[in-house]
Amino acid sequence: MLDPRESEDVLGLYVHFPWCVKKCPYCDFNSHPLKADTDQAAYLDALIEDWQKQHATLGSQRLLAVPSQQFTSVFFGGGTPSLFEPRHLTHLLAQIPHEGAEVTLEVNPGTAERHSFSEFRSAGINRLSLGAQSFADTQLQQLGRIHRSTETLNAFASAREAGFNNINVDLMWGLPGQTVEAALADLNQAIELQAEHISWYQLTIEAKTEFAKRPPILPKDKILQDIEEAGLERLSQAGYTRYEVSAFAKDPAYCRHNLTYWSFGDYLGIGAGAHGKVTLNGDILRTQRPSQPRLYQKDPEGTPSTTVAADQLVLEFMMNALRLTDGVPQSVFTQRTGIEWEQIQPKWCELVALGLVREDRCATTALGLRYLDSVLEKFLGP
Ligand SMILES: C[S@@+](CC[C@H](N)C(=O)[O-])C[C@H]1O[C@@H](n2cnc3c(N)ncnc32)[C@H](O)[C@@H]1O
Ligand code: SF4
Known part of the structure; x- marks a missing residue:
């Protein structure tokens, strides 16, 4: 059983990369279309300023509270952080005490050709989270994805070749027009790849997205129920433990970073729109950075932290x-x-x-x- 021990002092660092090649119609994450003039070096400077300030005001006290405390996980999320140049990741990670940490990078398979997985590995990434969503090309098209199934399979193979032995595959279910068989075919493909971790999210229609304005026709409740039931059984048969509503892993590849969130552990958040939660002197403080990359770069700190009532x-x-x-x-x-x-x-x-x-x-x-x-x-x- 996965048991966060009382004495275990987890501390995560979330780093947000706020750009994507193209906005997906279902997505309400803080992501903006990448432009030719997007200045990654300037964003890196803002991230470093943000890190240094948070470290000075919150992190160092939190880190000092426990002797030899290191970050137990670092998570590069987005947006599409696989667009970030590996040398920038190297530069940032060099400043962060994270010996022995799980260091995850979210990868959109449509960007896998831009930088090699070996470069990301050399930068210190040791876990990948691949946004496959589905392996059916017609479905990927409907979801407005920039990649097809072959690119996901190629990305997975290249990641393995580069030595990644801890890979998550993100899939969504309850997709427009999806049948039980189609949903199982997606799961079967991820299982065949022997991904260590599978995130299996039910598609939700989020306010203010393209799908909210022009809703696709989703499967009826009965079909959704059947997909869920059949999918849970398939994952379990294949040896994946469901340890969270949508997270499935082959022991011991549970996501340490997400477990920190789910067990109400502490984490710092840097980057546009990033959230953080830090316990200091008995108070639980929440931080939030400005969402707009331009505003964030001007003043990474934005609004002061608030105490949870x-x-x-x-x-x-x-x-x-x-x-x-x-x-x-x-x-x-x-x-x-x-x-x-x-x-x-x-x-x-x-x-x-x-x-x-x-x-x-x-x-x-x-x-x-x-x-x-x-x-x-x-x-x-x-
Ligand atoms: C930040 S994205 C992952 C990385 C990368 N941006 C990508 O899409 O390839 C996190 C994951 O959340 C899931 N997700 C996003 N919007 C969703 C929605 N409306 N309903 C269900 N899952 C969603 C997708 O599976 C997605 O891969
Ligand atoms: S690539 Fe990922 S973060 Fe970007 S818009 Fe699509 S789902 Fe959202």
């Missing part, structure tokens, strides 16, 4: 920890929120009685995971 803490913790199929031990709740478990015991007992959560751990039952929103509602008010 005590009445929000329980909900925030549960929104993360209960996504994990095994949740966390109750002691981790107290260690990461500063709140005694006894305080939430009455609400917890009501959920236990409904069969939605477990008595022995801060975790849902299989039923509770299915109706996670109803479980979380319990923690909405005082």
Whole structure:
């Protein structure tokens, strides 16, 4: 069982790269179309300024709080950070204490030809997350992706050749017109590749996206249910453990960085629109950087950090920890929120009685995971 220990001091660093070759119609991530005059060197300077300031104000205190603390994970996310020149990654990583860390780079397969995977490996990346989405070309076209299935397969093979032995494949399901067979074919391909990790997200229509303006025809509820059921069974048969709602891994390739989020650990966030969460002197501080790359580059710090209000803490913790199929031990709740478990015991007992959560751990039952929103509602008010 995956158990974040109370004593384990995880600390992540998220680095956001805010550009993509082209915006996908379903995506509401902070990403902007890359232009010919986008100045990567200037963005790197802003990232370094951001890192140095956050390190001075939050990071160094947080790092000093635990002797010899290093970042346990670094995650280059986007946008499309595989557009970032490897030498810039090298430069940035050289400033960050991260010995033994998991260092992930998100890769859009349509950009795999720009820089070699060996260069990324030499820069210090040791885990890749490949945005495959689907292996059906007609589907990729509908999703507005810049690549076809062959490019994803080639990217995966090149990554292996370059020595990457920890690769995640992102897939989406519930795609326009998708059948159970088509969804399983996507999973089968990722399984055949022997990806160490598969993220299997249900497509959601996000506000303000192209798909929200012109919604595609999605499969009916019954088909969605069948896809989910068949997909979960297929992944399990193939030896992947579902450890979070949408995350599946072959032991021990669980994503350390995402586990930090889900177990309510601390992380710094640098880059346009990046979020951070740091516990200092018993307070939980949240940081957020300006989303617009231009504004971020002018003033990376943007607005000051805010303290999470005590009445929000329980909900925030549960929104993360209960996504994990095994949740966390109750002691981790107290260690990461500063709140005694006894305080939430009455609400917890009501959920236990409904069969939605477990008595022995801060975790849902299989039923509770299915109706996670109803479980979380319990923690909405005082
Ligand atoms: C930042 S993107 C990954 C890297 C890269 N930008 C790419 O798309 O190849 C993170 C992942 O979130 C998932 N995702 C994005 N928008 C989604 C949506 N509306 N519904 C479900 N999954 C979504 C996709 O699987 C995507 O690969
Ligand atoms: S490439 Fe990734 S981040 Fe960029 S728009 Fe598409 S899904 Fe979003």
